[in-house]
Amino acid sequence: MKLDDFLEIWCVDFEFGAPPGERPQSVCVVAHELRSGKRLRLWQDELQRLEMPPYGIDGRCLFVAYYASAELGCHLSLGWPLPVHILDLYVEFRNLTNGQKLLCGRSLLGALAYYGFPSVGVDEKEEMRALALRGGPWTEPEQAALLDYCETDVRAVATLYRHMEPTLDLPRALLRGRYMAAAARIESVGVPIDLKSLSLLREHWIGIQDDLVTIVDAEYRVYEGRSFRRANFERWLGEHNIPWPRYASGELILKEETFRDIARQYPVLEPLRQLRASLSQLRLSDLSVGSDGRNRCLLSVFSAKTGRNQPSTSHFIFGPAAWLRSLIRPRPGFGVAYVDWSQQEFGIAAYLSRDPAMVEAYESGDPYLTFAVQAGAAPSDAIKASHGPVREQFKACALAVQYGMGAEALAARIGQPKVYGRELLRLHRQTYPRFWSWSDAAVQFALMTGRIHTVFGWTVHIGPDPNPRSLRNFPMQANGAEMLRLACCLATERGIAVCAPIHDALLIETPLDRLDEAVATTQQVMDEASAAVLGGSRLRSELKLVRYPERYVDERGAVMWSTVWNILNKIKQGP
C-alpha cells in the first residue's frame, strides 16, 4: 500500500468540548483534501444534520490528523462511521523521535517547530481551546474565529504531512493509525462505574480518611492525625525487626515502589502501604466519570517509550489504589470480563528468543516452577503447593530479568542477602542461555544502530547516555504493547465493547446473555494478536468474570474496600 494509491487525502481537525468523563461534543470541523484542494468548514449544527462525514472515508481515501483519536471520538459522538485508513502524524512523529529530547514537545506546535515551520502561537491556541471548551452559544465572530483557528491546525497538519511523507513507513503507519480508531472506540465506551458508591465516597472521603487512619494505624501507631511520621515508622520497623532500605544519609527510603517491594516480603505492612497510598495519592474528584457513570479519560496512546498507553493515574480507574477498582460494576443486565495474557512478558521473551528451555517453561503452564525444576532447585514432580517458596523466588528472578534488575535489587525483593540474588540470576543465565544470547544481541543491536524496533516498527532511538536495562527490556515491553494494540483493534472491529486496555489485559462489557460469546471472541483475538507478534506462537489468556450485581474486585484491595465501606456505613448511620 502506497500513498499514491489513495484517490483522496483528507487532513481533518475538529474543535470540540469534552468535560471530564463525557464523550466529546463537536463544535466545528475543517477538512482539506490535498489532491484536489477542496476545503470544508462546517459548524456544529451542520455536523449534527449529517449521517456521514462530509469527506471520503472509504478504502480509497486517507484520513490524516494529529492525534486522531480525538477526531475519531467526534465521529463516534456524531454517529458517523470511522475512516478505513487513518494516518496519525502524532504517532508517526512520536515514532520518528521516540527517545530523543524534544525542545518543543510532541504537540502539533512542537512537531512544526521540530521541522522549522512557523505556527500559530501558543497563547492564541490556548485562547481558542478555551473558547471551544467554554461551550455555546457562540457569537458569529466567535464561530468565525474558531473555524479560522481550526483551519490553521488543518493547514499545519497538511504542512507536516507533506514534510513527513518521504519518511513514512507505510503500511505500518496505517497499522498504528488503525489503533487510533480502536482507542477512540474504547474511550467512547468507558469503564462502568457504580456512580452511587462513588458519590458516597466523594461525599464522605474526609471523614473516611480519619477513621481509616484510626482503624488501620492501630496496628502500627505511625500516624499523627493524617500525617505519616518517619520516626514512628522507624521505631515500628525496629520493634518488628524488619530491614528497610535507606539513603546514604541514613534516611529511610519511603517511595511507593519501596513500600510495595517490602510489603511483598512482609505482608504485615500491606494495610499500612495501602493506607499511605490512599491518603497521599487519592483525589477522588480527579477520577473522570461522566454523567452516565462511565470512567472515560484520554488513554494517552503511544505515550511511553515502549509505545504503551500512559493514561493519567488520577483520571483512570486503574490508576489509583487497587481497592478503588471495586467501583467498577457492570450495568444491570450486563457483565464485565477482565481478560489478560498469562505471563505475557515471559512468553514474549521465550518465543522471540527461541530459547527451547524457556519455551518449555512457558508451555508448562507454570513457567516459574518449571524454571526452578530446570535449574535443579526443585524436583521434577514439584507442584506449587509443595514448593511455593522456591517458586516465588524463581518467579521473582524471572520477573527481575525481564525488568533488567540487578542482583542487589532482586535480593531485596525476595528478602535475601545479595548472594541469593546473584545466584538466582546466574541460574537464569545458565538455564536459558539462548535467551541471554538474544537479549545481549538486542542491546548490541541498539547500541550499534542507534535504535531498536518492535515487530511492527515501533522504534526507540538511542540517546547519548543509553540505559542498557531499558534496552534489554524493550523487546518484551514494546512487543507486548504491539500485541495489546492489535488485540484492541481486532476486538473493537469485531464488535466487542472494550472498556479499557490495561497493560496486558482487556476489560470488556457485554449483555449477560452474550457474555460467553464475547469472552470467547476476546480470547480469540488475543490469541490471534499474540500469534501475529510472535510469528505464529500463541500466548494463553486468563479471565475474570463479573456479573451484575457483582462488582470487580482486585484481590490486593479487597480488605481495604471492605474496611472503607464499614466506615462509610457507620458514618451514614450517624452517632
Place this chain on the structure above:
Amino acid sequence: MKQAEKQFADETLVSSSQAPSDVGKEPFDLAKLRLSQDFETAVGSSKVLTTIPVRKPDPQAWFRVHPDDAFRMETAVLEHREDREIYLVERSLWNDLQSEIVPKVLYTTITRQGNLSIWSVRMPASDGRLDNWNRSAQQAAREAMKGWVRMASNRDLGAYDLFVPKAHFPDPNWPSMTFEEILRIAFRDHFIQDMDHLVIKKLQGRQ
C-alpha cells in the same frame, strides 16, 4: 439522542456506531509487515574475550580445570613479587634466568559464571620435593578436571582444603578457543621475550 449513544444504550454487543460488516477479514498482511527480532544475525557478533586473569582460584568460587592435555602447559614463569604479577618466560631465556624463574604447570580454569582464568601451580623440584601447599593444589587441579571443586587455604594445615559440591552442577561450557589463544590473551603484556624486558632490567639492577 445521537445514534452512537442510542446504540450504546441498547443492549448490543457492539461498541461503536460502526457495526463491522466484514468481521474476521484482516485488512493488513501482518506476516508480511513483521520485522525480524533476530538481533543476533543482524548484529553478527559474538562475545569476545579480552581479559583472562592469571591467578589462583578464588576461595569462594567453584571451578573446573580443563581436562584436555592440550589446555595445560609445563613451563617456567617469573613471579614479580613487587607488583604481584606473573610473567611467562621465553624458553631460550631460561638458562640466563635460572635464579629468577620457577617451574610451573599452567592450567585453564573456568568458574560457574563462565569466567576463564589461568592457574599456575608449582611443579616438583628436580629431587621430586614439593611443599604441602603446592601438592594439595596439584591434587585440587586433578580433582577439578573431573568435577566442580572449591579450594581454600588452611594455614594451620599448611595446605589447601578441597571442597566438592553436594548438589549436581552441570559441566561448564568451555569457550571455543585454543590454548594458544587463551595464553595470548592471558599473558598479552606479561611475556618476557628478551633480557631487555623492564622487569629483568629492574631485577638485575640495570634500571
